[in-house]
Amino acid sequence: xxxxxxxxxxxxxxxxxxxxxxxxxxxxxxxxxxxxxxxxxxxxxxxxxxxxxxxxxxxxxxxxxxxxxxxxxxxxxxxxxxxxxxxxxxxxxxxxxxxxxxxxxxxxxxxxxxxxxxxxx
Amino acid sequence: xxxxxxxxxxxxxxxxxxxxxxxxxxxxxxxxxxxxxxxxxxxxxxxxxxxxxxxxxxxxxxxxxxxxxxxxxxxxxxxxxxxxxxxxxxxxxxxxxxxxxxxxxxxxxx
Numbered sequence: 623x624x625x626x627x628x629x630x631x632x633x634x635x636x637x638x639x640x641x642x643x644x645x646x647x648x649x650x651x652x653x654x655x656x657x658x659x660x661x662x663x664x665x666x667x668x669x670x671x672x673x674x675x676x677x678x679x680x681x682x683x684x685x686x687x688x689x690x691x692x693x694x695x696x697x698x699x700x701x702x703x704x705x706x707x708x709x710x711x712x713x714x715x716x717x718x719x720x721x722x723x724x725x726x727x728x729x730x731x732x733x734x735x736x737x738x739x740x741x742x743x
Numbered sequence: 744x745x746x747x748x749x750x751x752x753x754x755x756x757x758x759x760x761x762x763x764x765x766x767x768x769x770x771x772x773x774x775x776x777x778x779x780x781x782x783x784x785x786x787x788x789x790x791x792x793x794x795x796x797x798x799x800x801x802x803x804x805x806x807x808x809x810x811x812x813x814x815x816x817x818x819x820x821x822x823x824x825x826x827x828x829x830x831x832x833x834x835x836x837x838x839x840x841x842x843x844x845x846x847x848x849x850x851x852x853x
Contacts, residue, residue, distance in 0.1 A: 667783070729794030729795070730791060
């Protein structure tokens, strides 16, 4: 079964850091770009970042550029999101999502259940 | 990058059809045939229902169809069923290696 399982969410103070992880199973992880998408309370989905299959290319939403870093370990089938300088507006459920074989621009076909990040003092 | 514009809510009775619009600009929706749609039930993982403007993943009923004209994409759900009640999001590639989602539309099945 194709599956993504996020972990690492929690409560963190403004200015703090948190590292999210996503464990993949059921597909050839190293062949697909991986994304993070978030949903703030009462708000819509917001794309956060993408990492190419090889790990060579990364792209970020302007709202997190310079503060968040996406990475992957193809040997462990995991993708991570290092979040620094966290702000209240980063409070959200964070989803890990797999890109279609054609590319992430075409669509995201597998999603995890999400992990909740709360930034508050 | 501003979010794509979707109606906040739509509704329909079982068996009817509804259409959800998604308006962007020539820099996103209008510039590329890379519009996708997602169905999101509360407390569940979002599900891809349309990719590349009008392609359906296997397992998605053909009651779901989509199209694009200019800077506006549309999702049509025909033969509405109770289980279609959910939030629906469009998403587009922006040409600067990023993606942008719409604000989401809540579908109510009356």
